[in-house]
Amino acid sequence: MVVFKQGGIQMSKYQFLDSYTLKNGAEVKNRIVMAPMTEMSSFENGIVTNDEIEYYRRRSGGVGMEITGCANVSEIGKGFEGELSVANDSVLPQLSKLAQSMKSNGTKAILQIFNAGRMTTSEILRGKKPVSASAIRAERPGSEEPASMSEEEILETISDFGNATRRAILSGFDGVEIHGANTYLIQQFFSPNSNQRDDKWGGDLKSRMNFPLEVIKKVMNVVKESGKSKFIVGYRISPEEIETPGIQLSETLEFVSKLSTSGIDYLHVSMGDVWRTSLNDKSDTEPINKQIKQALGDEIPLMVVGNVETPVDAEKAANSFEFVAMGRELIREPNWVEKVIAGDETSIKYKLSPTDLEDLAIPAPLWGFLTTVFRPIAGLSTEKDPATSFKEAAAPWEKF
Template identity: 75%
Template sequence: MAKYNFLTPFTLNNGVTIKNRIVMAPMTEMSSFENGIVTNDEIEYYRLRSGGIGMEITGCANVSDLGKGFEGELSASKDAVLPQLSKLAQAMKSNGTKAVLQIFNAGRMTTSKILRGEQPRSASAIRAERPGLEIPQEMTVEEINQVISDFGSATKRAIQAGFDGVEIHGANTYLIQQFFSPNSNQRTDEWGGSLENRMRFPLAIIKELQRVVKNSGKKDFIIGYRISPEEIENPGIHLEDTLQFVPKLADSGIHYLHVSMGNVWRTSLNNKDDQEPINQKIKAALNGKIPLMVVGGVETPADASKSTDEFEFTAIGRELIREPKWVEKILSDDEGSIRYKLSPSDVEELAIPSPLWDFLTTVFRPIAGLSTEKDPAANFMDSVAPWEKF
């Protein structure tokens, strides 16, 4: 067996040791019931992919009914979800894998149809430039405080269900990013305007989660945070904004930072003259205070080794759909049997839920790595909303 660097453990600053540096990226699978309760198909899907990897992160779970972004979405918004959520946590924790629940609010990235007649809410009444989306209602201060409380309540449920941690989804154009972005947040009160004010909402959520964790007595509970470092809109989030935000996150008490991009080594979308990978800039801004988790374009052990030479954790998405036992096969010196293509005949063996399979073979057929001659080459982003790259 090759002694890959990603097979070594890492201890977070709350004392929790992750057995290796490979993480299953949070991926949309749209397989929960209409009310957000986890299905048995989802439980089996996550169970099959746990055990070898160091950490497994769920697809995004809404923290309130008004935060729902798409049908089939997991929910952590009410106590009724707890029995199945507990089964999911236990399925994810096999052989020492850490189970992390990703929590979010979609904000304006939803529709009144999905919200059963309710108008979407966001930082400001500005429509996202995506097909089929609507002008949201600007949130009141009372609603802002309620959403912060909702994130805390969802975290309490994650603790009750037996998860090892939560990941705050502050990326992929969802509500937390909407508050940070000058494109979607054009408020004139303390929750908008200056960069400092636009940081206020995500930092308040982190503070609320820390309060909940402290009250629970679970000192070893993990709090992660996911960001998207840039937006192409103008005004929008530019790298300079993110590099000022990152040190605040490093000092906020979270235990890791997860950067959502389609490629670990991507450079700036807005400054083509800057050829330094964004993740290297973010790592420097963290100043060693917390570990960095990166994702995008990692499929082979060599890809993961290169990534982990630079960054503490490497998250893998599409390859773990195709090969649930990726780590185990490396540990067994059986790399030659790792599959890098999907076939319809593999679906049952791989426990891929039907809604996810439909998603992969229709809207996002190229990313599945399907073994057909019609497969075009394509890049994709791990773990984003159904109307974006998967």
């Protein structure tokens, strides 16, 4: 942080306010990103609601990039009710309005695309059975045994990600983020827990990389064919799993080395704390993000997220990583960046109040989520012990 005086007033210039030019030539006006957060507010068919459009508009303009909550690329990939969809052309009119609402004052609009895989239910899929890399049930309450995907289904799903990218381009988005994290389908193919195939799509580490790398290749080809050279392609990962077997950090670091030459424009690491160390190896005290940064090299920027609320938090992260994503704090304070730029940091809000609902344009389903499961995390008062509440909410919060 650089401190200077302007008109006799001491001002602060943070590194995270600097612009950043991606390798494809797209310039991002600053290094603060609105993280992808589930708001469960789309119509049943996945079409964007006006409430969602207003929610994203309220938070655009200050941040350099704004990433939507996850949008399913096919009907069989739907993970929860109220989920955004990019599975067919009927979504395009409202999707276009959403893209435009996110692009105010030069903010880059990024559509996160995903398939839930086994992290859904036959009820949500209206009677259809969930699918995954292998017919292995997730180790979570209420999960169902999925069907193992056939070769044809795998190739069709890869095409679904390409078609979703085409729709994002047609809708006016500045980019897509491929969601390879949070236990969803792409991660399920990478994980030895959920992928126990014996064909080219599974088995050893190299084969488990094939599906995510083919998804990236398809997305990149669609972008190339569109002629949109500055269209941004990001990729999100979760670096470890606690299941046995499960993804180990050493495997992720090998995968990251492959991702560094895949053509993506940034890598986004999904964790609850920017500075978290290994969950599986307590003797490893080096922050995971620093290890990933080393494996990634300097060609591709790293986006980090987790427990970033104050300008001091953001600047600390920006000293080590290129992009700093913020989630719950931008729900509470849509004008976070604008207030920092104006030197008005003392007015930044760090708590939610029911009286703020209308001003913050929080859709009713999201408000219900925040005021029940996520009271302590959202900065709301709670009668429960905060530590207990946080522990109970930790897994669902990964959606944010």
